[in-house]
Amino acid sequence: xxxxxxHPVPVLAGIALLVVTVMLGNWQMRRAAEKADIQIKLxxxxxxxxxxxxxxxxxxxxxxxxxxxxxxxxxxIYLDNRVHQGRPGFQVxxxxxxxxxxxxxxxxxxxxxxxxxxxALPSVPADEVEVQIVGQVRHPEASPFTxxxxxxxxxxxxxxxxxxxxxxxxxxxxxxxxxxxxxxEDGLVRDWPRPDAGMDRHKAYALQWYSFAGLSLVLxxxxxxxxxxxxxx
Numbered sequence: 001x002x003x004x005x006x007h008p009v010p011v012l013a014g015i016a017l018l019v020v021t022v023m024l025g026n027w028q029m030r031r032a033a034e035k036a037d038i039q040i041k042l043x044x045x046x047x048x049x050x051x052x053x054x055x056x057x058x059x060x061x062x063x064x065x066x067x068x069x070x071x072x073x074x075x076x077i078y079l080d081n082r083v084h085q086g087r088p089g090f091q092v093x094x095x096x097x098x099x100x101x102x103x104x105x106x107x108x109x110x111x112x113x114x115x116x117x118x119x120a121l122p123s124v125p126a127d128e129v130e131v132q133i134v135g136q137v138r139h140p141e142a143s144p145f146t147x148x149x150x151x152x153x154x155x156x157x158x159x160x161x162x163x164x165x166x167x168x169x170x171x172x173x174x175x176x177x178x179x180x181x182x183x184x185e186d187g188l189v190r191d192w193p194r195p196d197a198g199m200d201r202h203k204a205y206a207l208q209w210y211s212f213a214g215l216s217l218v219l220x221x222x223x224x225x226x227x228x229x230x231x232x233x
Contacts, residue, residue, distance in 0.1 A: 014220030018213050025209035032202035038062070042194065050134050054102045059176055063137045067105055067178060069096040071126040075169040077157050078121050082111055084189055089113040092124050092188060093160070095171050096178075099130060104173045106165065107133065109180050110188030121155055125186050134182040139175070 041062040053065035071094050078090040092109045112122050140160045151161035152168065166173060179192055 010223055011220060014216050014223070017216040018220070021209045021213035021216060025206045025213065028202045028206035028209060032199045032206065035199045035202065039199070053105075053137070053178075054098045054100070057174065059137045059174075061137055061139045061176070064134065064181075065137055065178060066132060066134045067096055067098060067107075068130060068132045069098040069105075070128075070130050071095075072097055072104075072171070073126045075171060076124070077152060077155050077165065077168075079157050079160060080118070081158070084111045084113075084191065087113050090121070093177070094126060095169065095173055096131075096133070104171045105176075105178055106162070106173045107135065107178045107180055108138070109184070109186065110190040112188055119156070124188065127184075131184070132182075133178070133180050133184075135178040135180040137176045138179050140177060 044062075050064045050066040051059075052067075053059050053063070054067055054069075059065060073094060076092060076094040078092060080090060082089055082091045089112050091111050093106055094109055095104050095106050097104055109124070112124060115122065140162060151157055151159055151164045157165075160177070162173060162175060162177075165171075180190060181192070183190075
């Protein structure tokens with residue numbers, strides 16, 4: 001008799017919804033915690049003096065560094081589909097030959113707007129003498145989301161793949177990239193978005209998912225209680 005009144009499908013659906021919404025809420029909280037950790041590192045990096053990273057093969061992400069060397073302009077690449085204040089454009093990456101023969105570091109020099117023809121890459125000036133730059137270390141994503149069949153073709157790239165860049169350029173660049181912050185007379189915009197933005201949004205989304213989980217628990221519990229009560233009567 002009870003089997004006819006307590007159908008398993010609504011109960012299983014309610015439990016599944018409860019599990020999924022709790023998992024989504026936990027994921028949003030983890031994202032908020034990750035961004036809080038990034039914020040701490042950013043604030044610590046902003047307050048610290050730049051480290052001379054020329055001789056270091058490995059540098060922690062968000063470390064403020066200074067580098068001296070010469071630009072290898074002929075190995076510049078352009079990351080496509082980079083938007084700044086609603087305008088499409090490119091991020092310009094040029095390798096820096098470190099002073100003293102210490103190796104190569106790829107530097108994200110900044111953003112520049114694209115023209116009507118996206119295949120006509122803009123010309124970006126670079127000092128021919130030795131330069132000193134300051135910036136923050138970034139580690140490229142290992143598996144970025146993309147629909148592109150390959151990272152780049154010629155100088156126009158959809159995302160940064162350091163292994164592919166080494167093969168294309170013939171340069172043994174380091175495993176990290178410097179996001180330039182120091183000023184240069186090159187017309188590039190270095191208004192980098194803060195990656196720690198959105199902590200409160202993640203927490204709000206988490207609260208919504210937890211609310212859905214609570215509602216699912218209440219409705220499923222009410223359905224089970226009503227079914228048992230109906231059976232008892």
